[in-house]
Structure formats: structure tokens, C-alpha cells
Amino acid sequence: MALQWTESLATGVADIDNQHKELFKRINSLFDACQQGKGKSEVMNVLKFLEDYIETHFSAEENLQKGHSYPDYPAHKAMHEQFKKEFYEFKRSLEQKGATLSTVITTNRLLSSWWTEHIGKVDKALGAFLKGKM
Ligand SMILES: [Fe+2]
Numbered sequence: 001m002a003l004q005w006t007e008s009l010a011t012g013v014a015d016i017d018n019q020h021k022e023l024f025k026r027i028n029s030l031f032d033a034c035q036q037g038k039g040k041s042e043v044m045n046v047l048k049f050l051e052d053y054i055e056t057h058f059s060a061e062e063n064l065q066k067g068h069s070y071p072d073y074p075a076h077k078a079m080h081e082q083f084k085k086e087f088y089e090f091k092r093s094l095e096q097k098g099a100t101l102s103t104v105i106t107t108n109r110l111l112s113s114w115w116t117e118h119i120g121k122v123d124k125a126l127g128a129f130l131k132g133k134m
Helices: 014-035 040-067 073-097 101-130
Strands: none
Touching (some): 040 073, 040 101
16 A cells, blocks of 8 residues: 655656655654554654655745746645645544544545645646746
């Protein structure tokens, strides 16, 4: 179930690609903590480690978009906001219930599917726009 970064996910913007790779590492750490049945406090630590990085990464992408007057910035930002909303709901349920089967399934959908899809479509479109501007 581990997320793997491949060239097909490259946006062509080195900073963004490096951040995506780091993000995948942190998501995989969370998968591992959940699957190995680590205690709640350890799972929450790993989740916090991921959360900090998500915030940093979204801000970096959004600043790039604003800095280059990216026309799809409002839609792209809205997707980040929607993700954050779901992520914080997921965090609450993890806090309450710990790493149950259902949280593991949500982790997979929310973290693997969302990121792969978002990077593959939305971030790549951003990369194509930024190419030549940077
Ligand atoms: Fe994005």
C-alpha cells in the first residue's frame, strides 16, 4: 500500500517534485504506524509530522501560483482547502478511535488516492504553466 513517487508524477518544477517526494515519505510513515498497530500517541506524532508538511507544501504551491498570476489559482486553492477539511476530520476520528480498520481505509483513500490524482492532474497542469516562467 506504500505510495511510490514515479516520473509520471513529475510536474517539472524541482521544488514541487521534491516536496511531493517528502510528502510521500511522510504519508508512508503514517501507513506504517497504523499498520504496525503503533499506539495512539505514536500515530498522532506521525500524523502531526505529516500535517506540518502538508501546510508547508500547500503554502509553497499557492505562493508560486500567486506570484505568477496563475489563472487557476482559485480552483486549485479550493481543492487544497477541501483536502484540509477532510484531513482534519480524519485527524479527529484518529484521535477518537485510534487506527481502526476504517481509519486505515480512509488513510488509503484520502492520502493515496487524493494525492496521486491531485498531483497527476492539477499539479502537473500547474507545472506546465510554470514551465518557461521560472
Ligand atoms: Fe496542489
